[in-house]
Amino acid sequence: xxxxxVKGLSKRYGGIVALSDATFxxxxxxxxxxxxxxxxxxxxxxxxxxxxxxxxxxxILVDGQDYRPANPDAAQARGIAAVFQELSLIPDLSVExxxxxxxxxxxxxxxxxxxxxxxxxxxxxxxxxxPALRPDRELRxxxxxxxxxxxxxxxxxxxxxILILDEATSALPAREADWLLKLTRQLAAEGRLVIFISHRMxxxxxxxxxxTIFRNGATVAAHDANAVSDNEIVAQMIGRHLDxxxxxxxxxxxxxxxxxxxxxxxxxxxxxxxxxxxEGEVLGVGGLQGxxxxxxxxxxxxxxxxxxxxxLWGKPVSIGNPRQALIGxxxxxxxxxxxRGQGLLxxxxxxxxxTLSVINRFTENGLLSRQKESDMVKEMVDxxxxxxxxxxxxxGTLSGGNQQKVIFGKMLLTQARVLLLxxxxxxxxxxxxxxxxxxxxxxxxxxxxxxxxxxxxPELVHVADRVMVMRNGRIAATxxxxxxxxxxxxRAAMLETRAA
Amino acid sequence: MSAFLTRNRLIVLAYxxxxxxLLVTALFSPGFLSVSNMRxxxxxxxxxxxxxxxxxxVIIGGGIDLSVPWVLxxxxxxxxxxxxxxxxxLIWVMPLLLAGGAVIGLVxxxxxxxxxxxxxxxxxxxxxxxxxxxLVLTGGSPxxxxxxxxxxxxxxxxxxxxxxxxxxxxxxxxATLLLSKAAFGRHLYALGTSATxxxxxxxxxARTTILTYVASxxxxxxxxxxxxxxxGQAYLGMGDAYLFTSIAAxxxxxxxxxxxSGHYLGxxxxxxxxxxLTGLLPALNLSSGALLIVYGAVILLTVSIGSEAFAxxxxxxxxx
Ligand SMILES: Nc1ncnc2c1ncn2[C@@H]1O[C@H](COP(=O)(O)OP(=O)(O)OP(=O)(O)O)[C@@H](O)[C@H]1O
Ligand SMILES: [Mg+2]
Numbered sequence: 001x002x003x004x005x006v007k008g009l010s011k012r013y014g015g016i017v018a019l020s021d022a023t024f025x026x027x028x029x030x031x032x033x034x035x036x037x038x039x040x041x042x043x044x045x046x047x048x049x050x051x052x053x054x055x056x057x058x059x060i061l062v063d064g065q066d067y068r069p070a071n072p073d074a075a076q077a078r079g080i081a082a083v084f085q086e087l088s089l090i091p092d093l094s095v096e097x098x099x100x101x102x103x104x105x106x107x108x109x110x111x112x113x114x115x116x117x118x119x120x121x122x123x124x125x126x127x128x129x130x131p132a133l134r135p136d137r138e139l140r141x142x143x144x145x146x147x148x149x150x151x152x153x154x155x156x157x158x159x160x161x162i163l164i165l166d167e168a169t170s171a172l173p174a175r176e177a178d179w180l181l182k183l184t185r186q187l188a189a190e191g192r193l194v195i196f197i198s199h200r201m202x203x204x205x206x207x208x209x210x211x212t213i214f215r216n217g218a219t220v221a222a223h224d225a226n227a228v229s230d231n232e233i234v235a236q237m238i239g240r241h242l243d244x245x246x247x248x249x250x251x252x253x254x255x256x257x258x259x260x261x262x263x264x265x266x267x268x269x270x271x272x273x274x275x276x277x278x279e280g281e282v283l284g285v286g287g288l289q290g291x292x293x294x295x296x297x298x299x300x301x302x303x304x305x306x307x308x309x310x311x312l313w314g315k316p317v318s319i320g321n322p323r324q325a326l327i328g329x330x331x332x333x334x335x336x337x338x339x340r341g342q343g344l345l346x347x348x349x350x351x352x353x354x355t356l357s358v359i360n361r362f363t364e365n366g367l368l369s370r371q372k373e374s375d376m377v378k379e380m381v382d383x384x385x386x387x388x389x390x391x392x393x394x395x396g397t398l399s400g401g402n403q404q405k406v407i408f409g410k411m412l413l414t415q416a417r418v419l420l421l422x423x424x425x426x427x428x429x430x431x432x433x434x435x436x437x438x439x440x441x442x443x444x445x446x447x448x449x450x451x452x453x454x455x456x457x458p459e460l461v462h463v464a465d466r467v468m469v470m471r472n473g474r475i476a477a478t479x480x481x482x483x484x485x486x487x488x489x490x491r492a493a494m495l496e497t498r499a500a
Numbered sequence: 501m502s503a504f505l506t507r508n509r510l511i512v513l514a515y516x517x518x519x520x521x522l523l524v525t526a527l528f529s530p531g532f533l534s535v536s537n538m539r540x541x542x543x544x545x546x547x548x549x550x551x552x553x554x555x556x557x558v559i560i561g562g563g564i565d566l567s568v569p570w571v572l573x574x575x576x577x578x579x580x581x582x583x584x585x586x587x588x589x590l591i592w593v594m595p596l597l598l599a600g601g602a603v604i605g606l607v608x609x610x611x612x613x614x615x616x617x618x619x620x621x622x623x624x625x626x627x628x629x630x631x632x633x634x635l636v637l638t639g640g641s642p643x644x645x646x647x648x649x650x651x652x653x654x655x656x657x658x659x660x661x662x663x664x665x666x667x668x669x670x671x672x673x674x675a676t677l678l679l680s681k682a683a684f685g686r687h688l689y690a691l692g693t694s695a696t697x698x699x700x701x702x703x704x705x706a707r708t709t710i711l712t713y714v715a716s717x718x719x720x721x722x723x724x725x726x727x728x729x730x731x732g733q734a735y736l737g738m739g740d741a742y743l744f745t746s747i748a749a750x751x752x753x754x755x756x757x758x759x760x761s762g763h764y765l766g767x768x769x770x771x772x773x774x775x776x777l778t779g780l781l782p783a784l785n786l787s788s789g790a791l792l793i794v795y796g797a798v799i800l801l802t803v804s805i806g807s808e809a810f811a812x813x814x815x816x817x818x819x820x
């Protein structure tokens with residue numbers, strides 16, 4: 001018998017239809033992938049399942065019984081837990097306090113039993129072979145990836161029968177993502193149901209037993225994973241055939257140096273880096289996570305202290321803060337790693353987010369021209385096909401992939417021709433990913449210079465002209481031409497540094 | 501239009517509250533809606549409104565200014581001392597004291613933005629220091645009466661309209677332009693919503709923060725001088741009430757005390773609500789103690805309505 005059966009589920013927000021007719025069924029002991037474009041309704045669906053929002057119409061059966069959770073506690077009582085992205089964690093609490101939040105083990109006095117909490121935490125981390133994680137670290141000190149792992153631990157701490165992972169791998173580096181995929185299989189083998197959302201087809205292929213595809217808020221198909229090809233899946237997701245994900249890599253780099261960096265260091269994570277990024281070039285930055293990639297991007301953008309020399313278009317510059325980086329055509333713009341913490345004003349509109357960095361451009365005699373602003377916003381929304389009811393929709397209510405598009409649009413509007421893209425396709429659907437890669441290549445052809453980091457290694461391999469592999473805060477190797485491959489990157493990332 | 505209403509729900513609510521309160525007060529004392537009474541209500545509200553202007557900016561930016569009372573006091577007392585009841589010195593005294601208020605704001609702003617001192621501590625400290633300075637300066641002795649020109653500004657009329665109401669109107673226009681029509685406004689809302697995102701977006705966060713405190717210093721000093729005209733004299737402690745009322749007016753006006761939202765137009769309604777409440781007092785035969793209780797209750801009520809709306813929003817924010 002199916003563990004979960006959903007029929008005709010619908011949900012609307014004002015005039016926006018998030019789900020119109022979602023149908024779904026899944027058994028215990030399987031990994032069930034949920035696929036669909038950005039804004040298809042996947043997150044809405046799991047928010048309903050996990051009790052975070054209430055549905056308008058349709059029915060859900062769990063164990064054949066009617067299920068309509070009033071809140072996440074009610075969902076949990078029925079054995080359902082969801083792993084959202086970083087949002088539900090509390091920055092001021094430690095890792096273990098977050099994991100057991102509101103379910104802390106108690107002493108007979110009713111106070112938190114710290115010893116027991118530590119013991120349970122270690123047991124949990126051990127049982128599922130978690131990547132190294134100190135239980136007493138304050139959450140605000142963790143990286144995005146580490147926070148995602150804590151979120152997963154928090155979900156598992158509830159020992160759920162149904163675990164929902166909403167794009168949990170998107171913030172994880174390769175090794176941790178692999179661990180999560182293995183863990184997912186292990187959980188299914190234990191007889192649990194794992195509902196798995198990801199925009200990475202390879203992951204879905206690796207672990208899913210069955211899959212359900214959403215489009216525009218409705219279920220369009222459900223398949224056994226081995227009975228359907230990638231192409232069919234993608235076609236059902238986006239409603240058309242996708243010829244290729246990666247654009248043709250026509251070299252467009254010129255001899256002109258857009259960004260030259262010498263002896264560039266930041267904190268203890270980035271030491272004495274030298275490289276040059278040419279006009280028209282997409283330069284990939286790879287390596288294992290935590291080897292200085294983040295620091296490099298942040299320091300170049302002026303968001304972290306740095307030493308060394310930086311030249312932009314041949315002129316030495318000193319960039320002490322992002323303001324000094326965002327100086328129009330000759331500046332540098334960044335798509336940051338943490339889209340909610342660094343990229344978007346969640347409680348402000350799509351319009352205000354898009355134009356925040358360039359608002360001065362819409363003023364005449366000191367006063368804003370709303371018309372000019374709206375025109376520009378409309379152009380960008382159309383160009384990137386941002387799915388929003390109106391430009392006045394709050395950015396925080398967009399689907400994850402559409403939030404990422406807003407950040408991308410915001411960066412493009414700055415007109416900077418040196419772009420720092422830190423994981424720009426995180427949470428973006430396949431169709432749009434292809435469009436973003438194409439856009440990157442188009443920009444390069446127009447003379448932009450792009451520094452590109454991705455936590456998804458194949459993206460580096462297929463999109464970048466050259467790949468710098470970082471190791472211990474240095475550039476361990478720079479791969480070119482046919483040397484660019486996943487194995488090549490991994491080898492350089494792990495082996496002792498050789499002269500590149 | 502409906503988009504405007506949902507976007508500015510809390511501000512609309514503040515005006516609705518003001519109207520309801522007016523009608524209720526009129527029920528208890530039928531003379532309340534008379535022209536002369538409305539006029540004096542607006543005059544009193546103007547003082548609150550002017551002090552609350554700077555406070556609105558500070559709060560939208562995510563801070564708070566507790567130095568308002570003694571900036572106001574200092575400006576009032578020093579003006580009275582320097583002018584000695586004469587109009588002429590005002591031509592240099594007024595600019596001087598406005599500059600003084602701006603400098604205090606600058607100190608507050610630099611402390612907060614550059615040295616990372618929490619706004620509560622920073623502004624509380626300047627408040628106490630100013631208090632000490634003034635006590636040293638005056639030895640607590642009474643000051644001469646206010647110059648006639650200042651009295652004209654605060655109680656005079658032009659064509660039947662109180663001068664100060666016209667000043668308030670002009671300031672409201674300026675504040676509205678700054679918040680809704682200038683880049684500064686966008687930067688300010690961004691800063692109050694998330695300082696990190698603002699910084700990453702190239703917003704001049706430090707400068708914007710400092711400007712809000714400078715504005716608050718300016719408006720508090722200006723209000724202090726006007727208030728001297730209203731009461732005919734400057735005295736120690738005349739600014740005390742304005743700490744609470746300036747913050748309360750902003751909160752009633754629909755701003756989140758955590759920053760990032762609100763508008764001066766809301767604060768205007770907030771200042772009116774607070775002043776009408778004060779007018780309700782004699783009508784209901786309430787003691788001044790009771791007034792404080794009502795005051796406090798109203799703040800609690802409005803702020804909790806505000807945060808309810810805020811929580812609703814938070815719940816709707818996505819967890820992808
Ligand atoms: N609170 C809300 N207010 C307004 N619209 C909303 C709200 N929540 C969701 N939506 C809309 O519902 C639609 C479905 O969003 P949902 O987050 O479920 O998509 P998704 O499939 O998870 O997309 P992604 O892959 O980008 O994460 C989107 O168009 C989104 O803008
Ligand atoms: Mg989603």
